Amino acid sequence: MKHELIKLKYAYDALEPFMDAKTVEIHHSKHHQTYVDKLNLALEKNVELSEKKVEELLADLNGIPEDIRTAVKNNAGGVWNHNFFWDIMTPNVKEKELKGKIVKVIDNEFGSFDKFKEEFSNAAMNRFGSGWAWLVLNKGKLEIYSTANQDSPISEGKIPLLCIDVWEHAYYLKFMNRRADYVSNFFNLINWKRVNEFYEESLGN
Secondary structure: OOOOOOOOOOOOOOOOOOOOHHHHHHHHHHHHHHHHHHHHHHHOOOHHHHOOOHHHHHHOHHHOOHHHHHHHHHHHHHHHHHHHHHHOEOOOOHHHOOOOHHHHHHHHHHOOHHHHHHHHHHHHHHOOOOEEEEEEEEOOEEEEEEEEOOOOHHHHOOEEEEEEEOOHHHOHHHHOOOHHHHHHHHOOOEOHHHHHHHHHHHOOO
């Protein structure tokens, strides 16, 4: 089975003015596509592994032969992380509304939404070099943390609920070196309807 680049649910310019069309186009059609291509290349001689879903590969990296493990980790991570990233952004105003169980849990566990936003922003800002900041469910509790490069929470047994890509290619065309501005704008794009769905799915609802 060949892995394929997902189609976005919105046009490249749909996230304007918070994320520019050229960045979305290059990020999706070039960077994301490259991870898909390199994952397929890494798996081409292993029919059994090539039949597995990306998340299955990431959940059992120790089961990957050592000679391709790093390539699979990096590129499966790149594929899955980006799939998730595109999915939790939206141009739809109704999908951005702060409501659902996840909002109440965020308030309870972080003290307020503003405190959550501050902690999530700090995780994104303090990630040295390239990587991601995440809101995950870890053993029944919400956790904010960051991962390097294309490492995925799935490989640590955590359930991703929200993420932001802080590789420079995610923001440099529009924001140049101003990562803080990119992170601030990102909050205008979050699909809270989708985040809440991920949370409810994790509860078995």
